[in-house]
Amino acid sequence: MSRMAGRVAVVTGAARGMGRSHCVRLAEEGADVVAIDLMSAADDLADTAAAVERTGRRCLVGTADIRDLDELSGVVASGMDRFGRIDAVVANAGVYPTAASTWELDIDTWRDVLGVNLTGAWHTVKACVPMMSPGGAVVLIGSTNAIKGASGVAHYCASKHGVIGLAQTLANEMGAQGIRVNTVNPGSVGTSMILNHNVFARLRPDLEVPSAEDAAQALASRNLLGVPWVEPEDVSNAVVFLLSDDARYITGTNVVVDAGLLAKAS
Numbered sequence: 001m002s003r004m005a006g007r008v009a010v011v012t013g014a015a016r017g018m019g020r021s022h023c024v025r026l027a028e029e030g031a032d033v034v035a036i037d038l039m040s041a042a043d044d045l046a047d048t049a050a051a052v053e054r055t056g057r058r059c060l061v062g063t064a065d066i067r068d069l070d071e072l073s074g075v076v077a078s079g080m081d082r083f084g085r086i087d088a089v090v091a092n093a094g095v096y097p098t099a100a101s102t103w104e105l106d107i108d109t110w111r112d113v114l115g116v117n118l119t120g121a122w123h124t125v126k127a128c129v130p131m132m133s134p135g136g137a138v139v140l141i142g143s144t145n146a147i148k149g150a151s152g153v154a155h156y157c158a159s160k161h162g163v164i165g166l167a168q169t170l171a172n173e174m175g176a177q178g179i180r181v182n183t184v185n186p187g188s189v190g191t192s193m194i195l196n197h198n199v200f201a202r203l204r205p206d207l208e209v210p211s212a213e214d215a216a217q218a219l220a221s222r223n224l225l226g227v228p229w230v231e232p233e234d235v236s237n238a239v240v241f242l243l244s245d246d247a248r249y250i251t252g253t254n255v256v257v258d259a260g261l262l263a264k265a266s
C-alpha cells in the first residue's frame with residue numbers, strides 16, 4: 001500500500017513504543033519522516049531512523065524536548081529544509097506519571113505532565129501547522145483517560161482531556177484550509193509506558209511483587225476482547241488511516257483503539 005506516497009510526516013516521541021511504530025507504518029505507506037524525541041533517547045531514535053530507512057523511505061532525526069518551543073521549532077524547520085513540505089503531524093510524545101490521589105499530587109509532577117502531554121502537543125501543532133500543505137492532517141494521541149477519569153492520575157487525565165479540546169478547536173480553525181485534525185485514544189498498549197513494575201504494582205496492590213502475567217490478568221478483565229493490551233501497530237494503523245485520504249472527510253473526531261475497554265458494561 002502507498003497511502004502516504006510523496007508525503008512528509010512529523011512524529012514526536014519517535015524513539016520507541018508507539019512513536020517508532022507510527023514512523024515505520026507511515027514509511028511503509030510511502031511517507032518520509034521527521035522523527036523527534038529527547039536527546040537522552042538519541043540511540044533509540046537512531047534505531048527508529050534505521051527502521052524507517054529499511055522501508056526505502058528517508059528519515060530526518062531531531063532531538064528536542066517538546067516543552068521547549070524554540071528547540072522543537074528548530075527541528076521542524078530542519079525537516080522543512082530537508083524535505084520541503086509537511087503533510088502529516090502526529091503529536092505522540094507523552095509521559096505517564098507516578099500515581100497519587102488528586103489532592104496529594106505534587107506541583108512539580110503536575111507541571112511536568114501538563115507540560116509534556118498538553119503544552120507539548122500545543123507546541124507541536126504551533127510549530128508544524130503554519131508549514132502544512134493543504135490537504136494535510138494532524139493526529140493528536142490522547143488516551144481512554146482523555147474520555148474517562150481514573151483514580152490516581154488526575155494530572156494525566158486532565159492533560160489528555162485537554163488534548164481533545166485542543167484537537168477539536170484546531171479542527172474548527174483548519175477546516176477551511178482543508179486540514180483535518182483528529183485524536184486517537186488508545187487503551188492499554190504493550191509499551192514500556194505500562195509494562196513496568198510501577199504499573200504492575202498499581203494494577204495488583206493485592207500482591208507483594210506482581211509479575212507481568214499478574215498485571216496482564218487484571219488488564220484483560222477490563223477489556224471486551226479479552227486481551228490485556230493492544231500492540232503499538234494496532235494504534236498506528238488507526239493513525240495512518242486518519243492521516244491518509246481514506247479519511248478525507250473525517251475531522252474533529254476521537255477514534256478509540258482499546259479492545260473494548262470504554263464500551264465494557266461494569
Ligand SMILES: NC(=O)c1ccc[n+]([C@@H]2O[C@H](COP(=O)([O-])OP(=O)(O)OC[C@H]3O[C@@H](n4cnc5c(N)ncnc54)[C@H](O)[C@@H]3O)[C@@H](O)[C@H]2O)c1
Pocket residue numbers: 012013014015016017018019036037038041064065066067092093094095096116120141142143144185186187188189190191192193194
Ligand atoms: N502505552 C499505553 O498504554 C498508552 C495508553 C494510552 C495512551 N498512551 C499515549 O501514547 C503516547 C505514546 O506512548 P508510548 O506507550 O509509546 O510511551 P513510551 O514511554 O514508550 O514512549 C514515549 C516517548 O515519548 C518521548 N518523550 C517523553 N517526554 C518527551 C518530551 N518532553 N519531549 C520529547 N519526547 C518526549 C519518550 O522519550 C519516548 O520515546 C503517549 O502520548 C501516551 O500518553 C499510551
